Amino acid sequence: MLDSTNDLSSHYNRHVSSRAASSAVPAGMAYSICVSFALPSSSPGTCGYEADMAYIQTNNPSVNNVQIEIASSGSYYDSLAYNKYTVFSPGINGVWQLADYDNDGSPDLIYIQNRNTASGKVELKIASGASNYQTLILQTQTVYDAQINGRWQMIDYDGDGKLDLVYIQNSNTPSNKVEVKVASGASSYKTLTKEVTTVFSIGNDGTWQIVNYDNDGNNDLAYIQNINTSSGYVEVTILSGASNYQTTVQSIPTTFSVEDNGTWQMIDWDGDGYLDLVYIKEQYTAGTVEIHVASGFDESLYY
Numbered sequence: 001m002l003d004s005t006n007d008l009s010s011h012y013n014r015h016v017s018s019r020a021a022s023s024a025v026p027a028g029m030a031y032s033i034c035v036s037f038a039l040p041s042s043s044p045g046t047c048g049y050e051a052d053m054a055y056i057q058t059n060n061p062s063v064n065n066v067q068i069e070i071a072s073s074g075s076y077y078d079s080l081a082y083n084k085y086t087v088f089s090p091g092i093n094g095v096w097q098l099a100d101y102d103n104d105g106s107p108d109l110i111y112i113q114n115r116n117t118a119s120g121k122v123e124l125k126i127a128s129g130a131s132n133y134q135t136l137i138l139q140t141q142t143v144y145d146a147q148i149n150g151r152w153q154m155i156d157y158d159g160d161g162k163l164d165l166v167y168i169q170n171s172n173t174p175s176n177k178v179e180v181k182v183a184s185g186a187s188s189y190k191t192l193t194k195e196v197t198t199v200f201s202i203g204n205d206g207t208w209q210i211v212n213y214d215n216d217g218n219n220d221l222a223y224i225q226n227i228n229t230s231s232g233y234v235e236v237t238i239l240s241g242a243s244n245y246q247t248t249v250q251s252i253p254t255t256f257s258v259e260d261n262g263t264w265q266m267i268d269w270d271g272d273g274y275l276d277l278v279y280i281k282e283q284y285t286a287g288t289v290e291i292h293v294a295s296g297f298d299e300s301l302y303y
């Protein structure tokens with residue numbers, strides 16, 4: 001049972017750091033930690049964790065197509081287990097994400113184009129993992145007007161087995177609060193099935209993400225504030241989905257000092273049931289991309 005009034009300061013202590021991926025630091029785009037890529041060389045359990053690391057190279061002028069590189073956890077991220085060019089031309093007008101759209105166990109490449117679209121709406125394109133990202137299995141416009149005021153995330157929000165498109169609008173909202181909207185996969189992204197005004201004030205000091213914090217069947221909203229925090233450390237705040245994003249269930253500083261040289265992500269990296277904070281550091285490293293993970297498991301509550 002977690003409560004924001006408890007002393008949870010031992011949450012998110014770093015237990016692994018500086019796992020370097022083999023690729024040299026590029027002009028960074030779209031790094032993510034992607035659970036269960038199901039590569040033959042990935043051997044969950046061997047190293048105590050099983051989240052692979054994906055790099056979606058979207059704007060390298062020397063190549064004609066978007067490229068996917070996967071560094072497997074089985075190799076401690078030191079070698080590339082997958083490296084393919086996709087059907088997509090380079091695109092800088094949106095967000096790229098790997099997720100399993102067709103539920104065949106293989107992550108598909110999703111391009112959420114949220115600006116400069118022909119239709120004036122946010123558009124979705126998905127290339128299947130089964131085709132090694134050569135075949136488009138979805139190409140559609142969505143209910144959202146094209147805009148750049150927030151974060152886009154494909155996740156099965158309503159639990160019907162189809163990915164939904166979540167928009168977390170963190171700037172230029174009428175309410176001056178962060179707003180969450182969901183376009184359902186069941187409606188082919190044409191119908192908003194949820195529109196909520198949260199208690200978070202709008203801002204640009206961090207990143208927002210829909211997460212499963214407490215396994216109660218309601219998706220929660222995480223805010224990772226990585227600059228301008230009062231504590232001087234990166235802070236994680238989580239609003240419960242059960243409260244419709246009105247109630248804070250966790251709000252704590254982490255082990256990380258404030259830093260803005262990469263990508264922050266909440267994921268259960270080690271598979272113990274607690275969300276961990278992953279920092280993929282892309283700039284000002286010794287030369288390769290680094291992964292830093294702070295565990296969400298609070299030992300002080302158990303020992």
Ligand SMILES: [Ca+2]
Binds near residue numbers: 103104106107108128
């Ligand atoms: Ca798939």
Ligand SMILES: [Ca+2]
Binds near residue numbers: 186
């Ligand atoms: Ca769904």
Ligand SMILES: [Ca+2]
Binds near residue numbers: 212213214216
């Ligand atoms: Ca929840």
Ligand SMILES: [Ca+2]
Binds near residue numbers: 267268269270271275
């Ligand atoms: Ca964990």
